[in-house]
Amino acid sequence: MYLRAASINIDDSVLVQKSQSGDVVAMERLIIKYQNRIFNVVLKMCGNSDDAAELTQETFVKVIESIEKFKGRSSFYTWLFRIAVNLTLNYCQRHARTATRSLDAEDMEHDGAADQVLRDLLSDERAVDPATVAQSRELCDLAMDALLKLEEPQRAVIVLRDIEDMNYTEIADVLNIELGTVRSRLSRARSNLREILEAMINEGESKHR
Amino acid sequence: MKANPNIDELLCGFVDGELPARQQTEVQRMVARDPEIGRRLRQLQNCKTLVSALPRAEAPGELLEQIKLAVERKTLLEEQAATGVHAAGVIYLLARRFVAAAAMIALLGVLGFVVYQIVAPVPGTDSQPLVARPDSPSRVEPIQPGSAPAVVADSGFSGRLEIRTATLAQADAVLKRAVGQNGLSALAVSDDAAGIRTYKLVSNRQGVSRLITSLESIWQSFDGVTLHIEEPGQFASPVTVTAVTPEQVTSIVARENTAASIETARDYAVTNAMAQRMPGREVLAIVDNDAAGVQDLVTIDDKVWITETQIETTLTPPQGEANVSLTIVLLHTR
Numbered sequence: 001m002y003l004r005a006a007s008i009n010i011d012d013s014v015l016v017q018k019s020q021s022g023d024v025v026a027m028e029r030l031i032i033k034y035q036n037r038i039f040n041v042v043l044k045m046c047g048n049s050d051d052a053a054e055l056t057q058e059t060f061v062k063v064i065e066s067i068e069k070f071k072g073r074s075s076f077y078t079w080l081f082r083i084a085v086n087l088t089l090n091y092c093q094r095h096a097r098t099a100t101r102s103l104d105a106e107d108m109e110h111d112g113a114a115d116q117v118l119r120d121l122l123s124d125e126r127a128v129d130p131a132t133v134a135q136s137r138e139l140c141d142l143a144m145d146a147l148l149k150l151e152e153p154q155r156a157v158i159v160l161r162d163i164e165d166m167n168y169t170e171i172a173d174v175l176n177i178e179l180g181t182v183r184s185r186l187s188r189a190r191s192n193l194r195e196i197l198e199a200m201i202n203e204g205e206s207k208h209r
Numbered sequence: 210m211k212a213n214p215n216i217d218e219l220l221c222g223f224v225d226g227e228l229p230a231r232q233q234t235e236v237q238r239m240v241a242r243d244p245e246i247g248r249r250l251r252q253l254q255n256c257k258t259l260v261s262a263l264p265r266a267e268a269p270g271e272l273l274e275q276i277k278l279a280v281e282r283k284t285l286l287e288e289q290a291a292t293g294v295h296a297a298g299v300i301y302l303l304a305r306r307f308v309a310a311a312a313m314i315a316l317l318g319v320l321g322f323v324v325y326q327i328v329a330p331v332p333g334t335d336s337q338p339l340v341a342r343p344d345s346p347s348r349v350e351p352i353q354p355g356s357a358p359a360v361v362a363d364s365g366f367s368g369r370l371e372i373r374t375a376t377l378a379q380a381d382a383v384l385k386r387a388v389g390q391n392g393l394s395a396l397a398v399s400d401d402a403a404g405i406r407t408y409k410l411v412s413n414r415q416g417v418s419r420l421i422t423s424l425e426s427i428w429q430s431f432d433g434v435t436l437h438i439e440e441p442g443q444f445a446s447p448v449t450v451t452a453v454t455p456e457q458v459t460s461i462v463a464r465e466n467t468a469a470s471i472e473t474a475r476d477y478a479v480t481n482a483m484a485q486r487m488p489g490r491e492v493l494a495i496v497d498n499d500a501a502g503v504q505d506l507v508t509i510d511d512k513v514w515i516t517e518t519q520i521e522t523t524l525t526p527p528q529g530e531a532n533v534s535l536t537i538v539l540l541h542t543r
Contacts, residue, residue, distance in 0.1 A: 028273065031272075031273055031276060032273065035268040035272050035273070036265070036266075036267045036268050038268070039266060039267065039268035039269075039272070040265050040266045040267075040268075043266045044263065044266075049266070052266070053268065053269050053272065053275075056268055056272060057272060057275050057276050057279055058279075060272075060276045061276060061279050061280055061283065064276070064280055065280075065283075121255045121258075121259060122252070122255070128255045128258045128259065128262075130258050130261065130262040131262075133258065133259055133262035133263075134262045134263075134264060139259075140262075140263055140264060143259045143260060143262075143263055144263065147260065147263075158260060159260075161225060162257050162260040162261045163260060163261065163263065163265075165261075167225075167227065168225070168227050183218045183221065183222060183227075184214070184218055186221050186225075187214060187217040187218040187220075187221045188214070188217075190217075190221060190253050190256045190257065191217055191253075193256050193259075193260070194252055194253075194256050197256075197259075
């Protein structure tokens with residue numbers, strides 16, 4: 001993981017320097033390199049693909065506008081994600097009421113297979129196979145719904161860790177918080193996520209009865 | 210198992226591989242010893258797996274183009290805004306400069322006018338004092354050395370000529386005729402019981418002078434003539450000239466301005482009063498005159514006549530259009 005980050009940073013620093021000197025191609029390479037990862041993180045945080053596309057676009061526009069001011073105190077990678085996460089958190093705060101209402105309004109019907117996998121996941125008896133989760137569209141929707149029910153700061157830290165695969169130091173850098181805060185917030189986020197999933201299973205069982 | 214925040218943080222760190230080797234060993238030992246901790250560890254691992262297994266979304270294919278368009282649009286808008294602001298700023302600065310220049314020019318104009326009013330030289334001279342010509346008060350010209358004294362303006366004066374006469378009817382007739390012949394008009398008030406006839410007339414200096422001259426033939430028949438003269442609007446006490454002669458009156462009236470008339474009247478008042486007290490009614494008429502200083506001595510039986518060569522020579526013809534308000538009072542002496 002650290003080797004990957006290091007190699008990215010080396011490449012990034014060259015592209016950033018070229019971009020700062022007005023090299024449009026270098027900037028395009030940076031955009032192409034990170035657009036999917038930014039879009040993915042933003043989508044997992046906001047839950048809407050159109051808004052995620054708009055936020056991703058806004059993120060890169062800000063990067064282009066501010067690239068000359070980038071001093072390299074942190075890596076370009078964390079600087080880029082800091083911009084994206086801040087924009088997304090602002091967006092989530094503005095649309096929190098609407099998003100919650102739309103989720104509550106949804107009549108989430110899940111098939112039996114998804115519920116069983118989720119039940120196995122929460123039974124603590126055995127570890128879940130990631131491939132099984134990825135293949136179940138319903139299970140992914142359940143997981144996404146549960147993720148969106150987390151508070152924004154907890155959602156941000158769990159997305160950066162479990163989806164973007166950032167280490168704790170990078171998360172602290174992106175969110176501009178202490179390392180201990182990252183640990184405690186991530187622990188609470190996972191605990192809350194499990195509780196949300198359990199509540200969703202219980203609701204599903206009561207509906208099937 | 211009920212979640213313990215401290216253990217959860219440790220377990221999360223273990224799941225994420227963020228613990229140092231010593232803590233990892235410690236967690237493994239705890240899990241092996243306590244099945245509840247082992248179950249909690251699996252819960253956290255499964256949560257992580259669930260989120261991590263979410264499919265990765267890809268950005269829209271046109272995102273790069275959209276970003277380029279957004280940047281171009283934003284740049285264009287900023288340039289337009291900057292251009293608009295720049296144009297507005299230029300207009301504002303030009304307007305400010307124009308107003309400032311106009312204000313400065315106006316200020317300099319006012320200052321120049323004021324300074325010119327104060328220090329502007331009179332045409333034809335550099336430093337001589339200024340006087341007004343009696344015939345044109347608004348015109349200013351320098352005093353010529355040796356010329357008659359003059360002052361700036363003539364405001365006129367008012368006088369009261371009291372004539373005591375034993376032949377009131379005759380004096381009245383002569384006066385009326387004289388007024389008519391000289392083209393004057395007078396307001397006549399008659400009090401026959403008291404033996405008083407009053408004529409109020411207003412004229413310029415020439416008209417009054419002509420009228421007095423017309424009365425010379427009858428003047429000697431008067432028992433006494435007294436002239437009171439005062440300057441209009443002044444608080445000084447009037448000057449009274451007793452036993453005044455027609456020549457004295459005309460000389461007073463004919464002076465070039467009120468101040469000169471008053472001054473002349475004062476001279477006559479003094480000399481006439483002295484003459485009244487002199488034995489034999491002889492008087493040394495002394496009238497200041499810049500030109501000579503010649504003194505004439507005249508002896509008159511009953512009245513004092515003063516012939517003043519110097520005054521005559523300094524007299525100027527009646528000038529100026531300032532009004533002289535003269536009240537002639539005929540008093541019947543019985």
